[in-house]
Amino acid sequence: MNYIIFDLEWNQCGSDSEILTDPVCLPGEIIEIGAVKLDDSFQKVDELRLYIKPQYYQKLHRRIVTLTGIRDQILAEQGLSFPEAYEKFQDFCGEEYSFMTWSTSDLPILVDNMLLHGIDVSNLPDTYDLQRIFCREIMRFSRRMSLDDALKVLNEKGDTAHDALNDSRNTALVCNHLDLEEYGGEYVSRAFAELPRKEVFESPKAALADPGLRTYSCPWCGEAVTGDPWLRVEHDEFLSMGRCSEGDEILLTLELTPTAANRYHPRRIFYEMSDDLWEEYNERKEHQ
Ligand SMILES: [Zn+2]
Incomplete structure (x- = not known):
């Protein structure tokens, strides 16, 4: 079993009225997938970064450029189509895997983008929300905490935020402080999606x-x-x-x-x- 920590960056359109609604309501079109693979004893074994050329929201929103540092040129030169990138991501994940994310906001965006490209969503894996696990087990509260703040609490020096691979690496640093063998089972949950x-x-x-x-x-x-x-x-x-x-x-x-x-x-x-x-x-x- 692999544990796949992943993080996404996505582009958005200029206003609500421009949001694509058919074939799927698409608040964000993925432009970067970053991932870190852990083996079954939660040791890091591999990492991945993929850029994706957006098909619907082609011009990067100014806010996204500022936040992520990703520019149109990087996507033009290195961007794959989403189906190509998804296939590489699947190969990276392997046969048996669970997803781990910081918060639960990335999975719905991944599902929207899969649906957009007609990719089967009927077989999503088990998921762990490491933000929730960190807040409950380390902080002992039910509030949500940013990944940056969690690193500070743990005295870990992470890589620059809002980069999909860096955020995945930073999440892996937090993961090192969690005893998932001990309490992971309370938090694991298989995810299910549906057609739009x-x-x-x-x-x-x-x-x-x-x-x-x-x-x-x-x-x-x-x-x-x-x-x-x-x-x-x-x-x-x-x-x-x-x-x-x-x-x-x-x-x-x-x-x-x-x-x-x-x-x-x-x-x-x-x-x-x-x-x-x-x-x-x-x-x-x-x-x-
Ligand atoms: Zn039933």
Whole structure:
């Protein structure tokens, strides 16, 4: 089993109204994949950096150039198409692997980009959110902390941030301080994606009121399950949970992406319920 720490940089378009909505709602088009491979005893064995030439948001947004230092010229010279890059990334991951990321924001973007290019999303691996694990096990709190701040706490000198490979290396430095053999099992959760949803809602309120948006088919038995009412996590991010009659439990995540004042596009990712997700969900429920 390999553990793949990965980080993405993505380009965005100038305004909400320019966001691509067909074949998939695309808030970000990936321009760089950085990854570090750990072996089954969490030792670093390899690393990878891939640049990707954007196909839809071709001109790099000024903010992205400033943040990442990536320029149009680098992408023109070294950029692969997303399908080419994804194939290289898959080869790097190997046969059996789990994903590790700092926060949960990269996986939905990866899924959007896979869907954009017609790549199968039905077989996502187990995932670990190292930010959550660090905050719970080292800091002993439920808040989120930036990767930079985590490195400071650990007295680690990381590489410059907002570079996909550097951020992966920095995440690997944090990983060295975690005893994943001991408590990793509480946090591991398989991720599931779905094909793009076509419906558009006129407001977040309308989206949250629609039970169809909480309905999913259980990844193990196929039963149609309607999850509990959504809990708000951030202004446009929501959580729900569902349990089929066999007892299989899923945590549902929802993001609502506005592309106009009255157009909200839902994007969902599901996670197998872990001990930690259960705890997080119930904490959020108590504090709503
Ligand atoms: Zn089931």
